[in-house]
Amino acid sequence: MRLTKAMELTDEDARPRLAPHVRLTYSAARKEYALLSPETIWVINATGAAIVELCDAQRTIAEISAELRDRYDQVAESDVRSFVANLVTKHGMEVNHGKALRTAR
Amino acid sequence: MEKPYGLLAELTYACPLQCAYCSNPLELDAYRDELSTEDWQRVFAEAAELGVLQLHLSGGEPLQRHDIVELVQCATDLGLYTNLITSGLGLSTRRAEQLLAAGLDHIQLSIQADEAALNDQIAGTTSFERKQVAAQLVKQLGWPLTLNVVLHRQNIDRIGGILDMAVAMNADRVELANTQYAGWAGHNRDELLPTRDQLERAEAVVRAARERLGDTMEIIYVIPDYYSKYPKPCMDGWASRQFTVVPNGEALPCPAAHELGRALDLPPANVREHSLEWIWESAPLFQQYRGDAWMPDPCRSCDRKEIDFGGCRCQAFALTGDAARTDPVCHLSPDHGIVEDAVAAANDPLRPQESSLTPRSKLIRTKKRTTASTRAMSATTLVQFSETILKGRQ
Numbered sequence: 001m002r003l004t005k006a007m008e009l010t011d012e013d014a015r016p017r018l019a020p021h022v023r024l025t026y027s028a029a030r031k032e033y034a035l036l037s038p039e040t041i042w043v044i045n046a047t048g049a050a051i052v053e054l055c056d057a058q059r060t061i062a063e064i065s066a067e068l069r070d071r072y073d074q075v076a077e078s079d080v081r082s083f084v085a086n087l088v089t090k091h092g093m094e095v096n097h098g099k100a101l102r103t104a105r
Numbered sequence: 106m107e108k109p110y111g112l113l114a115e116l117t118y119a120c121p122l123q124c125a126y127c128s129n130p131l132e133l134d135a136y137r138d139e140l141s142t143e144d145w146q147r148v149f150a151e152a153a154e155l156g157v158l159q160l161h162l163s164g165g166e167p168l169q170r171h172d173i174v175e176l177v178q179c180a181t182d183l184g185l186y187t188n189l190i191t192s193g194l195g196l197s198t199r200r201a202e203q204l205l206a207a208g209l210d211h212i213q214l215s216i217q218a219d220e221a222a223l224n225d226q227i228a229g230t231t232s233f234e235r236k237q238v239a240a241q242l243v244k245q246l247g248w249p250l251t252l253n254v255v256l257h258r259q260n261i262d263r264i265g266g267i268l269d270m271a272v273a274m275n276a277d278r279v280e281l282a283n284t285q286y287a288g289w290a291g292h293n294r295d296e297l298l299p300t301r302d303q304l305e306r307a308e309a310v311v312r313a314a315r316e317r318l319g320d321t322m323e324i325i326y327v328i329p330d331y332y333s334k335y336p337k338p339c340m341d342g343w344a345s346r347q348f349t350v351v352p353n354g355e356a357l358p359c360p361a362a363h364e365l366g367r368a369l370d371l372p373p374a375n376v377r378e379h380s381l382e383w384i385w386e387s388a389p390l391f392q393q394y395r396g397d398a399w400m401p402d403p404c405r406s407c408d409r410k411e412i413d414f415g416g417c418r419c420q421a422f423a424l425t426g427d428a429a430r431t432d433p434v435c436h437l438s439p440d441h442g443i444v445e446d447a448v449a450a451a452n453d454p455l456r457p458q459e460s461s462l463t464p465r466s467k468l469i470r471t472k473k474r475t476t477a478s479t480r481a482m483s484a485t486t487l488v489q490f491s492e493t494i495l496k497g498r499q
Contacts, residue, residue: 021211021249021277023186029156030108036158036186038211038251038278039325041110091278091323 015096016084017057022092024052035092042092047072051083057096106395108156109385111347113163113360114145116176118352119470120166121194123229124217125462126255126297127289129165130363133468136352142172144376146179148350151381153183160185165352168195169470174203181208188213190253193239194232201242212243213280215253219266227260229464240274251278256307257297258451259460264307268314272322281311282327287361289465291423296460298451304328331444335409336416336432343394343418348385350376356384358391361419365428366390394418399429403437 018024022037026049033049035042044052050071054064061084065077087093118129118136130136140148149160160180167173168191180187188211189204214236218224221233243250252271256264264281271279286294299307311326318324330337340347344358351357354377357366366373374388385391393399397410404415415421416432424433424443433440450456 019249019277021251023210025158025184025186027156027158027184029154030158034158036210038186038188038213041158091320 283329339417
């Protein structure tokens with residue numbers, strides 16, 4: 001199982017997760033969600049945070065979108081895909097290609 | 106007014122290294138009276154309340170503080186992202202395990218070169234082997250590893266070897282940033298500034314490495330701003346998104362602003378006397394260059410003023426004596442000749458070969474130390490501030 005950070009999200013089996021140096025937080029002081037890494041902070045909205053919470057290297061983009069559809073009215077899989085792809089390009093996320101793999105992290 | 110996202114806590118200026126490229130101030134003795142554990146804990150709590158999300162623990166060597174684990178624990182409890190910027194000296198297995206348990210998110214390990222002799226010569230102390238051990242330890246404990254290498258005239262030709270070393274260490278990220286000429290590095294600038302040929306070779310090596318390594322290792326490469334057309338967007342603007350607190354409690358809008366406030370006769374903004382909220386919102390030093398009302402031309406009428414904010418106030422001050430001038434690095438600056446002269450001197454084929462670097466002086470911690478004070482604790486590691494880059498809302 002190879003973990004790659006490349007933007008190969010056309011792969012149906014692509015299963016994203018946060019890069020090891022990145023952490024999701026909600027700041028009560030700022031009233032906003034953010035992804036934290038050593039040099040970069042990505043401020044994201046609540047929908048973005050909901051996507052990130054489902055990015056566990058187990059779920060595919062399609063599965064993440066399906067779960068979000070249970071919670072939100074309109075979820076376009078292409079939006080989820082581009083949100084993830086954007087973070088992958090910026091080294092904020094990694095993608096696990098292939099079958100779901102139970103890994104303790 | 107935006108709330109700050111990042112705090113750089115320079116916990117102490119004591120350091121076992123003596124790198125001549127250190128950005129710490131020349132007057133190290135003025136910062137001996139360090140904040141206590143309780144002071145820092147209060148500062149972190151006030152920072153979190155103010156909206157800070159990211160805490161960089163640096164120095165000097167932050168591991169020289171015996172309360173480092175306590176401080177990390179406090180920051181973790183406050184929900185802050187903690188980033189330790191260290192030389193690796195003082196990172197014993199036990200200490201590392203304690204830091205991990207305290208919730209430390211990330212470690213940036215500095216290294217000076219890819220081989221012991223040059224590394225130890227630049228660092229002014231035998232440290233290469235210990236840094237290798239520290240790198241292994243970071244990976245063993247499951248942290249991502251970011252390797253920081255400050256580049257300059259004396260090690261930039263080793264960039265290929267440095268990248269190979271980073272790969273061998275399984276580094277996740279490597280930062281190859283040319284020196285910023287503040288503090289000791291400012292004093293040593295002429296010996297640190299690389300030649301144009303050196304930079305071209307280095308860039309070719311970085312390009313090839315990026316191609317070869319793909320996404321397995323992130324390579325961040327920063328050229329010296331003396332060779333760029335426009336200045337760096339220092340701090341994303343003065344007192345805009347981040348700030349620094351130095352060992353004696355003074356808060357600074359830029360980590361190189363030690364002298365600037367005094368030169369302008371502004372009252373120091375010290376966390377011992379003021380809340381961080383007051384400092385951020387009202388301290389004269391923080392207000393001084395906030396926004397763009399202070400800007401002279403060519404900045405004032407420049408369409409890049411929202412991109413680079415006029416460059417670095419501290420660099421303008423260091424080079425021209427007036428912090429309100431356009432950063433002389435900018436090719437549009439009326440003072441650009443100062444930078445051109447330095448670049449010309451660096452590229453002068455007739456300049457003497459021998460270098461005369463002044464190593465950062467030793468600062469020995471005397472306060473609140475009982476056991477360690479018999480050992481000579483000298484000076485520095487890099488305190489290159491990691492730029493906080495805020496991407497737009499997704």
